[in-house]
Amino acid sequence: MGAAGVGRGLGVLDMARAVRGAGPHIATGELGFHVLDTMVSIDEAVTSGDTVRVASIAPAVPLVPEDRDPCEATV
Known part of the structure; x- marks a missing residue:
């Protein structure tokens, strides 16, 4: 499956790469x-x-680098 079909699990992949x-x-x-x-x-x-106001503020989330390949081996 190509990168266009990738979606679920990208957060876990990001975390695994960060740990590594x-x-x-x-x-x-x-x-x-x-x-x-x-x-x-x-x-x-x-x-x-x-109406209920959301009390917290979302932190800035960095963009995923354009050259990041979600299908690239992590480990």
Whole structure:
């Protein structure tokens, strides 16, 4: 399968490459907290019928380098 068909598992691939020394991974706890905070805010808004402000701010997420090949061997 070519890179165009790749999607699921890219976060795990990014983390594995970071562990192997390629730098920091993008799936940080701070980003995870923001996703959770957003989901809880949506649930509260649906339940209450009111607008609920998301309290957290998403951290800057670095772009994936254009030359990164998701099919390249990691280990």
